[in-house]
Amino acid sequence: MNAQSSVQPKLRVRGATKVYSTGSGDLLAIDRCSLDVAPGEIVSIVGPSGCGKTTLLWSMSGLHGLTAGEVLLDGKPVKGPNPEISMVFQEANLLPWRNLDANINFPFEIKGTKPDRVWIDELLQMVGLEGFGARFPRELSGGMRQRAALVRALSFKPSVLLMDEPFGALDSFTREEMNRLVEQIWLDRPTTIVLITHSIEEAIFMSDRVVVMSARPGRVANIYPVPFPRPRSLDIMATKEVFDLTNAIKREIVGDQKSRFSTPSAPVFQAAK
């Protein structure tokens, strides 16, 4: 799917600017970021540490407000938590005293709504966790806990899934397994996904487009289309085209950081006018 097509964007970020008030003054985290994500598209956001990736993603979720700019879901402003938007974080955040089933049910209990058990069982099967409902988080591996977090996030049937470095704490083998799993689920049930990652390889494997942000204050520096066919096999990932794209993105990020380090840095910024 291509965001440049005439289809209305699922998610539209317009001039997103966020200033945090800190003990040493205002800090401009992101500055006039704009991005359209098409329905059913997977977009990754990469950039130097501290460039504002999480700030941008949380703004998309409605979990925190913007100083200026707006986020639109299907053309309507996102002004707070939205049932259409789910999140997955680096930590699975499962409640240790509840078993897997009870963890997945927990958000429904809070909301006072009834979970769709058929859908949840289907998800558990897709991620290979069927039959593990009675297990407690301590009895699950890191990868299994993240798979459970994925099921919990998808259990609401969101139309947008926001993932904040979801596999960053996993070993590289499990991480690749999770990448393939998310792609499989997405191929089966297309959802609009925005993913933050520190791994350019992961970004390329997962995405239709990779957004590169500049060092803080974060701006959209460049957007790279990823034209490789799906499902993305290890063979595709080993091609020269992927190697060249990886290097181009890496060079852009490293180059940006180098130019920052070679000029005196000012940690506190004024908000963009």
Ligand SMILES: Nc1ncnc2c1ncn2[C@@H]1O[C@H](COP(=O)(O)OP(=O)(O)OP(=O)(O)O)[C@@H](O)[C@H]1O
């Ligand atoms: N609640 C907050 N209050 C003050 N400053 C904040 C707050 N949250 C983030 N920041 C600052 O805003 C900037 C952007 O942070 P953010 O976490 O969005 O970046 P990031 O690109 O996700 O970082 P990383 O890649 O290291 O996870 C950083 O300088 C950070 O210290």
